[in-house]
Structures are given as structure tokens and as C-alpha cells.
Amino acid sequence: MASFKPTKIHVYPKLGEKVTQDTLYWKNYKAPIQIKQFGAVSNVAFSPVAPYNFAVTAFTRIHIYGPFSQEPIKSFTRFKDTAYSGRFRSDGQLLVAGCEDSVVRLFDVGGKTALRMFKGHTKAVHLTDFTSDRYQIVTGSDDYSCRLWDIPNATELNTYREHTDYIRCGVTSKLNRDLFITGSYDHTVKLFDVRTDKSVMTMDHEQPVESLLLYPSEGLLVSAGGRFVKVWDLLKQGQPLVSLRNHHKTVTCLCLSKNGERLLSASLDRHVKVYNTTNYKVVHNFDYPASILSLALAPYDESIVVGMTNSVLSIKHKKSPSESKDSTSQQRRRPSYRMFVKGKNYIPKQDDFLVGKQVKEHLAKHDKQLKKFNVSKALDTALESWTRRRKPEVTVAVIKELNRRGTLKNALAGRDEQELSRILNFLIGNLVDARFTLVLVTPAEMILDIYRSIIGQSPVIDRQLLRLHELLERELDYQRELLEVLGMLDTLFASSLPRNAVECSGISGLVLRFVEREQCSETEIYQ
């Protein structure tokens, strides 16, 4: 006498990304804190010293936020027009910012009014930065010039007019006080040496340059512009190393993770991509609700701060180690190990008569009914609201089992309005799910067969049937479109791979699978 075998619940493969070390690392952040700003957030900069405050430049203000506060601990509001590029000095005491009114302002982080005003540019200043000796400021402006200023006496030291378009980004060397790099809309990136009057290196990015980043070793330079992120080797006279094209809109901001192992790029396409800096493959991806203008990573990756065009600042803090183990600590405390081994290691003596403990088989509710051949009740238990919503695969498995036994029709027949509408609800929810479609088509057809005569008697059922009808119509349209796409792709692949018929069929299978997956995600989105 064999025991009853429970209904097999099919385990469906999870769609979406695979779990890697990187996904685990980058998913280990809390839900984002969103702070509304007065305008698009154009720049976010972290203070390099301890509490790691950060300056957020948005519209005519610069706010300084502490690492955990949601209210700004400091605000600089003395701008006549839109402020740009608020950056900290390496000691965290001073802050410099450009402005649409072409005046560069220098603030004391503790004070309120500007310590110095550097006037000389004729148009908006988008780039401001301190040199590594902390006494000079580099600025770049829309008047195609970049200038070097002396902080103590607020004088202009030098002017470079080599760019032929707006200068929108730049970076100063942290190791050498004489070097700084600027990127411009004339597609070039230029490296300047203060000791000479001219640029010493020019790199062609081929797109308007939006952002620049130096590696901590300063041997490599990363530039972003258009859809491209390019890496240059400065030690080899600015030789291009890699060109990355992973965004489908302009890349606006770049940043490095704590030890330089990962590079992050933010784009107007609302994504932040994380690259591995050894092979420059995308290892992770963040989605944001709006186009991203600025991105900054706190030291030690403690938080990710992103500023968007919809004037929202999004801050994600890293989970503390205790919180990341949250799920385990929340579990009920189990009895100790000693409890479990109690009596288990007892060795029976020779004369002992051993009475084995009967293992009670545990069956799920629907299995209990199936064991007794109560088909309608089995379907009822499988359609209980919790199962139906949380574990549709269980309901589908029971329907499949009933169909296998040839008793699905009996189980579906003879139901009142309420029960029938519950079944129809489930069908409407899951019929177009690619994983369940094959199974659920049969009960849908059976319901139509069984209850054909009562159509028109109940408004609830009629409405649901109409919805089902609409759903199927739309699904058919989807399928038609997808087949069209498939046909197009097949012709493309056929023309690019003229070798033999065998390989093509393999690829079309692959494409089909891809399309199926897309279809799944599309239906999910649709729902």
C-alpha cells in the first residue's frame, strides 16, 4: 500500500537578473529617502572630511545635508541666479560655486555670506574646483574660457581660451597642484598645466563632454558625453582605452565606488549603471523615476545620492550589518539544539524492544481533498484567496491535476454566482501569464461550455466574461506584433549569418525565447 503522493507544484524559473556578489552588494541599501528641491538638482558633492556632509546644488540654492538628517543643516541662498557646481575644499572648510550670473562665490561652510566673489567670466560658470594646494580655484565657463584664481587676494592668475565651446565639466588633480582637466562641448578634453600657458594634452571624445572623473591613481581618466563613457590612459599620452555604450541617452554624471573597483554612470535614461573596472562589464543597474543629472557616492559607499530633473533628491543609505540580517533576527527563537537531540542518541540495549515512532504524513488542504476524490472541494481550497493571490502556481497545479484525472469538468460544474466569479477572477488574472496559459485555457473553455446557457442571467458574470474577452483580444494583438518583430529579427539574422541553415534555427529559437521573456515582462507591466 503506497502512500498518497501530493500534487506536484511546478517551480517556475524566476525571470530577471541573476544573483551575483555585486547584486547582493548593491541591493544592500535601504529604501530611498526622497527630498524635494526647488529645481533640478545639477550637482551633488560630498565633503571629504568626517561627518561627510554633502552639498546639493539645485536652482538658486546650495543646501548642505548631514549624513542622516533629512533637513538641510545649512543653506546658501545668496545667488542671483541658478547656481552650479558647489564643491568642497579638501579640508571641508570652504565651498565654491559657480552661477548663471558669471560670478564665482566662495563660502565658508560655517558662515552665511560669500567670503570672496570672483568676477571675470562673462557667462554662466558651470565648473568650479579647488586645486590640490587648496589656495587656488579653477573655473570653467560658457564663455569658452577657463580661469585660475588665487583665493587669498581674489585675483585672476591665468586665463585659458583653448576650447571652442561651452566648458561644462572639469576635474583637478589630487596629487599634483598644477594639473587640471576640462571637458567641453567642442568634444575635446584638455589637460592643462599651470606652469605652462597652454594645454599639454588633448583628447577627442567625439561627443559634447558632460562629466570627467580621475582614478585615484590618476593614471586613467573617464569622460562621459553623449551616450558614451570613455576611458583614457593619461600615462600613454591620452590613448583611448575603452568606449562604453550602455546607456541610451546622454550620460550626465560619473563616480567611483570606495576602492575604485566599480565605476558608476548616471544618465538621462533614468538608469545608474555599475561597471566592473577591470573588464568594464555592467554588473548592476539602478532604476530611478526621472532623468538623472547628478550622482555622488559617500565615502565607503555609505550612501548613494542622486539628483534628478524632477527636482527630487534621492538618498539611499546602506543597511547596517544588523539590519541586513534583519530577516533572521525577526524569526522566532527556536528551541535549543539540546532539545532536538534529546533521546535521539540513545542506543537501545540488546533486550530492548524498539517501538518506532510513526511519521505522520502531512498533506496540504487541497491534497487531502484530492486523496478523497472530492474534486470540487479540492478546487475550492485551491481557490482560497490567499493561495489564489500569493501562490497562483498552487491553484494552477491543482487545476492541472484535476485535468489529468479527467475530472476538471465535474469540479467546475454546478457552481453558484459567487464561486463562479471567483474562478473567473482567477482566470482573468492569470490567463495571459505565459507560465500558466497552457493549463488555464482548458478550464476557461470548459466554463464557457458548461455555463453557456446561463449567460445573461447574472450581470457580474457577464461583466467578467466581457473582461476576459477583452483580455484575450489584447493578448492576440500582442502576439501578432511580437511575431512581426520576430520575423524582422529573423531576416536580420539571416542576412548577417549566411553560413548554414542549422545555426540560424538555433538563433531563432534563442530569439523566440527572448521574445517570450519580453512578452512575460510586458504582460506583467501591463497588469
Added chain:
Amino acid sequence: MVEHADIRVVHRGGSKINFRAPVISDDSRLLLCASGECVKVYSTSTEECVHHLRAHTDVVTGVVLRPSNHLQVYSCSMDGTIRLWDFTDAILIKTYVIGQPIYSIYASAQHNGMFHLVAVHLQQSTEQLVEARELSVVISHVSSNPAAIAFGRAGEYLASTKGLQLEVFFLKKQKSNRFSLKEENKKGRKNTFSCVTCHPTDDCIATGHEDGQIRLWRNFSHKKEYTYSTLHWHHTTVGSLCFTPEGTNLLSGGVESVLVQWRYNQDTQRDFLPRLGAAITHVTVSPDGTLFTTTHSDNSKSCYTLTAQALLICLYCSRESIETDLLIDPRSKALVMNGKPGHLQFYSLQRDKLMYNLDIVQQEYIYQSDLQQFEVVKAAFNSSGNWLATVEREQKDAELELNLKLWAFDDQTQSFVLNTTISAPHENRITALCFSPATDSQTTTVLVSSSKDGHFKAWQLTYLQYEGPCWSCDFVGAYHGLVPSCCCFSADGSLLAVSFQEVVTVWSSASWELLTTLSQPPGDIRDLCFGQLSCSKYLLGTSTSNLLLCWNLLTCSCKITAPLLMYTSLPTFAVIAASFSSLLSVFVFKPSEPRPIFSQKAVCSGKVMRAVFAPREEMLESCEESSQWLNRCQLYFLSQHMDLMTFTTKAEEDKLMDSSKQLVIDDTVAMTPFHLLLGKRRKEREDSARPYTAGLPMSLTHVSSPSQLLQTPAHVLPSTSYLCSMFVRSLLISVTDNRSVTQYSYSTNTHSSAFTGFILHGSTSVPK
């Protein structure tokens, strides 16, 4: 073609045991069942086959205990004889020749000194009664089904059913009463009788019907005033009915595979024993009523007592064809084929016993006759036995559901564990499945499946970082939209041959490139295999136009085309291809030679269903040219009657005879309370007696002189040969262990020095 006298076809097990109802001996220790041409005697406690009663020349159709002597049994056969056996010692006592095929036999206990026999001959439809050697017809027009006739209380009457008629024949009055039912009653049920049994102490006949009803007939001695009551639980035909010896319970079984126990005269009380494995064909109760035996359509037998149960299975055979083919598990060397529905059975060839069933489908089996269920249709092992691939199929109207499952061998549990399930691996039926032979551990194992949808797919083992190994599709191949029929890897795993109708394509397994195509029209390719060892350059195939084809892959030329009526061709362990022709002849070829090296005609009666080469445990050393092919492997084949046969040489047979003389487990002493008391005491006594002999080597090693041993009376000593080897060994140990002691003994004791001298000279004779 040469016939070889020293190679014979021998029966190796299998065979049906569910053909007729089994018989349980009076003491419930032995179970006798008709199995092919012999009667097998099983022990109910150990499940071992104790004896084979062999003498009949055709299928045995009935076994019945001799009423006057419970240690003897009658068996009848289609060859027209009835034989009387002593089944405890397997001795043939008497043979009665009837001269006509006998379909069943019945005996009545009340007719002393004679036995009643009902023999049914189909042509004449007569029933014959034999007393000694005289025949007389009792009832004519009876059914050939043995369940359709039963002896009534104290052998006074005989109940026989056929179609819609129940006939009760009173032996004393020599008259019969007939009762017939209407063809179909109101609800359109079928009333045809399926089985009949009589109450042992009461005048009551129970009949089973095709609509699942059981009728209890009473008062049938009157033609008009008979009555019957109905019991209904079964939803289809009642397969078997049986009263317990006291008549308190009625047992019934059918397709539902539920044993139902009805209380006699209390119709509402029923007990069930559900999920017995397969449709019940016979139910028997032992004469003392403690043991029930159910026989199932899948060739298994179960014995149930009130608490425990034992299962006796020869070789599961539920279906007509074995879809998975015969396979050999490389690890356990067991024969693997379809078993219970949705299972694979592992069958030990050495012991003719089922090892275990592996549940492939893992679904509750619904016992319903017209229901399509998942069936295991293909299976394949990889060369090391670590992986098992199975395909299960469910055909429901137009829908086809396929599952490809891959099982990994788990060393801890010593069984296969499901690793990957691929639902719908192909769009149509899978025609072939094969693993690449793993040449070393570096190369990943590849599974190739070919399907009627025109593609073949290669599945590769991939290692996921967090989930362990699993299988995924690596390559999909096709050839001009033709349907692939079979596939095969070369011995080193570098080449894959896939046949597409009449074309054989050869692919490189490393790059999945099409290397060459071979074809030899007319006729589609039916089987494919590569040669092995020295013949690895040959690719062999059979085609539907009855040709055996052999391609040399180095020259890509077709070498042999032997016009033979092929039935099947098989790859071999060594360098041989064997083929069965439709004339039931076996030919064994070496791929490099055009002439067969062995052939034998008419290997068995009926069709050969499947065949397989099994590697031998130990190689034979036969120098004869003709039997060399049997040195490394054995060819097993399965006949239509589920008999497993093989070829053996004479030398091997002799060896087997010697080893088969081993003792059968002794279970002659019943486990009574007395045995528990006395047996224990006897055992203790044995134990207390044993230290004397068992302690001998101990005492010898320490006793300096063996004179002590020699002084003990001779009748309490064990045999001299036993003592001698022990004695000599004890001396050897003392020499190596402690030199000073031996030197001492050497100088003082002349006896021991004499013994050492003997050992050094290698002499085997020992002075007494």
C-alpha cells in the same frame, strides 16, 4: 553459417507470475504460482524463490493443492498433462495425461480418494471430470476463465458463469439450475459475470459483474424462488472475489487496485486497503486465514497479514511493449526498464530479483482504465552511471506533454535524486536520447535528444554559482527539415551521429559542425551505433529495408551491406554487433568482418521484444573462436512472455551449477512462542559449546605444547582438517611475533619443530 553446440540459450528469470491465482500452502509458509512453463515456490517470509517445479512443456494454467495431502500439489498445463508434485522438495510424483489443452483445475476437499478436475477445451467447449483416468463431462459451455467456476459448500455443487448466465450444478443430484440476467438493466449497465466464488459454510454464491456490482445469490436450489442481494462499491469490473476460510469476510478487488473487505451479512461495513500498485487480478486467502495474497496486472504479488505486508515481484510488466528499451545501469549492473506505471525498475540480473523502483513521474497514479497517464518513454545513463535522463510523456487527445528529467546519483542515499526538470523540451515525441561518453573528468557531459519535430538538441551540464549544477540547452540542430530518428556518440565522444530518415549526419561534438553525411538508400535508418575498441572507426546501422550497414568513418565508405531481415541491432560492450532477425535467429557480427561469427536459429518461442548487452562481472577465459564474443559481455533478451533469456557457454553453466548449490535460507522452524523460548535456549547452548572450538586458536597460541590438545577425547574435537590449519597458523604467528619463545619451544619441544619443518617444505600432509 555455423551452429555452435556449446552456446545455449538459457532462461534467466523474469516471466509472468500473475497468469493464474497463486496457492498458499496450509501452513502459510509457501506460495506456489504458475509462471510460464514451471511452477515457482516462494517463501512467504523471505520472499525468496525456493524451488522451481519444472516438467511441463507448455504454459502452466492451474495449480491446486491436493485436498487429501496438503504437502502435494496438482498442476495442469496447456500440454494436456496434470502433474502431482511434492512441493516442499520439488519432486514429481505422478503424471496424468489428458491429451487436450487444460485451462484450469479445481479440487474439492469432500470427495475422498479422488479429485475433480474441470478441464475446458476451447474447440469443444466441454467440461470433463476425471476419476483416476476416466473422463466425464460435467457441464458444457463454460468459460475458459478460471475465475468463472467455483466449488460450493462441502463440494456439493459447482457454480459456473458464462456471459450473462449462472449455472449451479449439484453433483449429488446430477442436475443443474440456470439463472440468467438481462443484458442491460435500466441504467445501461453491463451485467456480464466476471467472477464467481462460493461461501465455504453457507449456501451462498457471490458473483462479480462488469459494472462493478457484487451479487450474493441465495436459495438457488429452487429454480424460481432464488434471491440475490447486491453490494456495490467498485466502479468497473470486479476482478476477483474470495471468501475467507470461515466465511466471515468477502474480499474483492478490481481495476481500482483497492482491496475491499466486506463483512458477510453486514453489507454496510467495509474496509479498504487502497493504492496497492496496480489492478488486482486475483485475491487468495491462506487456509488458516492469516494471509491474503493479491496478484496484480503488473506482475507483482503482495502478501498481507493483518499488520505487515511483503511484496513479491518478479519483473514488472504492465504494458505490452517496453518503451524505454532495456538498459544496464553502469553502477549496479542492474537491468533497467519500465516498471510500475511512472517508475523505472532496477532488476538484478544475478539474483533474478527486483532491486527497487525509481519514481520518475512523482504523481499520484489514478487507477482508472481509460485514463491517459504519464509514462516513462525514454531513459539513458551516462557511462559512469552518475546521471540518468528520463523522458515522460502524456498524450491527451491532441495535446502532448513532455518532460525531460535529469537525475544525479547521490552517494549518501545511494539512489538517484532529481536534478533538473525540463518541461516541453521538444515540440513532438522524442525519438532518441543519448549521453556523450565521458572520456575524462574535464569534459562536460552532454545529453543529446532527437525529436519528431525535426530538431535534435544538445543539453549541457552548467554550474550555477549559487545553485549547483543544472542542465541547459546548448545547441539545436536540424538537417533539411527531416525527422531525426536516432543518435549515437562515438566511443571517445568526439563524434555525434544523428540519422535523419535515410541520411546519417556526423557532427563534431566540440564545435557542433556538420562534418559529413552518409546515406545508403533505400530505407530509413532504424538503429545506429559506433563500434568500440579496435572497431571504433566503424559506424553501424540498420535500415527499414532490412539491411545491416557498416560505414568506415576514415574513408566514409559503406563497407558491408548484409541483406538480412533485421529486427534490432545493438551496440556491444566489445566489438560485436548482434542482430535479431524476424525468423528469431541471432547473428553476431564483428564490424570488421562481413561474415557473422555466431548465429543461432529459433532462440525462443514468440517474438523477441528487446535485447541488451550486459558487461560481465568477471571476464571469461574462453579460447574458442566462436564463443569469444561472450567473454566480456552477455546478451540478454526479453521474449514476448516476459521471459528473460541469455546465451551461456557450457563452462559457465557448469560453474553456475556449482555455485547454485548454496543453501536456501532455512525458515523451516515456525516462529511459535515455543520456538522463541526453546530456540533461544538452544542457541545459548550452542554458544556455550562454541567457545571450546572458537577458543582453540587462542589457546594454541599460548599453550606451549599441543599435547594438551592431543589429550582431549577425539569425539569432541572438530574435524582434523579444521584443527590442522588452525594449529599450523598458530605456530606461524608465534614464530613471527616472539622469536625467543619459539627458540625456546624449538629447543624443548620436538613436536613443534617438526611442524615448522613441514611448513618450510611446503608439505600439505600433516601427521595425526
